[in-house]
Amino acid sequence: MIRETLTDSRQEILRAAARLFQQQGYDATSMNDVAAALKLSKGGLYHHFQSKDEILFNLMDHAMTITQERVVNAVRGIPDPEERLRTLIRLHIGVVLSATDREITVMLHENHPLPPALRKKINSRKKDYIHFVENLVAEVQRVRQSKGNVAPRAAAFALLGMINWVYQWYKPDGVLQADNLAKQYTEIFFGGALQ
C-alpha cells in the first residue's frame, strides 16, 4: 500500500516535470518550479528525486519502457514477420503522436548531457530497440528474398529516423494524420528497404 502511493507520487512528479520541460524548456525549469506545480514542499520533491538530472533520466527511462510495452511487447507474438513489422511501424508512430505519452517520449530528444553512468543505461535500452528493429528487418528481407541492396542496420536507422523525427513537424490539425502517416511511411519503407 505504501509502495503503491510512492509509485503514484513518482509518476505524478515525472508527468508534471515533463509538462513543464515542454512548456518552458528543460534548462529554464527549476526543481522549485516542479515542486510548486505539484504543491509539494521542496523536501517532498527531493525525497523522490535528488536532482533535475535524476528526473530527466527517469523520464527517458520511462519513455523506453513505454516503447517496450506498447511497441515491442505488443508485436512480439505476431507470427508473420511482415505483419509484425507493419504493426511495429503503426504502433511506434502511435506512441510518438499520443497526446499523453508525447510529453514523456519527447524527452528522449533532450540534448542535455546526463552523467555518464545514467547516459549509458539509456543508450543501452535504445540499442536494444534498434537491434530489435534491425533483426526484424533482416527477417522480412529473408522471407521476401529481397535483393539485399539495403543493410538491415541502415534500414533500421532510416526507419527510426523517419518516425522519431515526426515530433519536429507534426500538427494534430495538419494534413498528415496518424493513420495516413503510418500508411505512407509503411509504403516508403516496404518499397525502399525491403525490395
Next chain:
Amino acid sequence: MIRETLTDSRQEILRAAARLFQQQGYDATSMNDVAAALKLSKGGLYHHFQSKDEILFNLMDHAMTITQERVVNAVRGIPDPEERLRTLIRLHIGVVLSATDREITVMLHENHPLPPALRKKINSRKKDYIHFVENLVAEVQRVRQSKGNVAPRAAAFALLGMINWVYQWYKPDGVLQADNLAKQYTEIFFGGALQ
C-alpha cells in the same frame, strides 16, 4: 575593413559557443564561459551578442545558411530532377556528418524554446527547405510517372527525418560511413517514395 573584422569576431564567437554547447550542454554553458573560452571581456562579448538566446538564434540561422549554400544552391543548377535529388541526399548527409559544420548544424535540434519572433524566423527557413525538397520529390515522381501512393510532403518529411536523425547515432569509426550511408539511404528513398 572594420566590417570584416566584426564579422570574423561574430563567427569566432559562434563557433566557440557551439563547441561549448556540444561539450557541456546548452543550459550548463554561461555567457561567462563563452567569453572565457575566447579570452574576451564580458563587455567584448555583449558588444556582439546580448544573450545566449541571441547566440542560439544566430547558430540556428547560420546552420540554415550552411544548408542553403552547400545543399540547395549546389543542386539548383542540375537539370535532371533525379540527379538533383540524388545529389541533394548526398550533400545533405555530407553537411550533417561534416566535422566542421556539425557543431553548428546540430544546434537546429536544440529544444530550448526561443522567443517567438526568433523562432518564427528559423521555422520559416526550415519550411522553405522542406518545400524545396517536397517540390523536388513531386517533380521526380512526375518524371518517373510514379504510382502516386506516396504524397510528396510525407516523402519529404520521411527523407529529412532519415537524414537529420543521423547525428543521433553516427560514429565516425562505425560500420556505416558517409558514402555507404548516402548510397543506402538513396536506395531506400528512391525505392520507396518514388515507385
